Amino acid sequence: QVQLVESGGGLVQAGGSLRLSCAASGSIFSLYNLGWFRQAPGEQRELVAGISRGGITNYADSVKGRFTISRDGAKNTVLLQMNSLKPEDTAVYYCSAKQALNTYWGQGTQVTVSS
Numbered sequence: 001q002v003q004l005v006e007s008g009g010g011l012v013q014a015g016g017s018l019r020l021s022c023a024a025s026g027s028i029f030s031l032y033n034l035g036w037f038r039q040a041p042g043e044q045r046e047l048v049a050g051i052s053r054g055g056i057t058n059y060a061d062s063v064k065g066r067f068t069i070s071r072d073g074a075k076n077t078v079l080l081q082m083n084s085l086k087p088e089d090t091a092v093y094y095c096s097a098k099q100a101l102n103t104y105w106g107q108g109t110q111v112t113v114s115s
Helices: none
Strands: 004-007 010-013 018-024 033-039 046-051 057-059 067-072 077-082 091-099 102-105 109-114
Touching: 004 091, 018 033, 018 091, 018 109, 033 067, 033 077, 046 067, 046 077, 057 067
Parallel strands: 010 109
Antiparallel strands: 004 018, 018 077, 033 046, 033 091, 046 057, 067 077, 091 102, 091 109
16 A cells, blocks of 8 residues: 655745745656645645656646656655636645545645735
């Protein structure tokens, strides 16, 4: 079983930056597709950014050009660099690892962007 622990959330003003980190148990990058999702109050959870086992990245249209997903194999960590943050980016952000029918989730980290 994969365990994921997010960190790096917080309160930031609009236009600011945050970097989220997701520490994974074990070496999972070659086995799992990884992603960052977010869920705002009253909304469904949505994909923000993903990185495949082969290193291919994809982003939601709403964050393209502002967010960057990356991974550090030596530290078994997935990062989400978020720049030019907007109030509408406010949500709980979750790290995920998916392989076939199995999806694992972290506990989430709150990101709040004030206007």
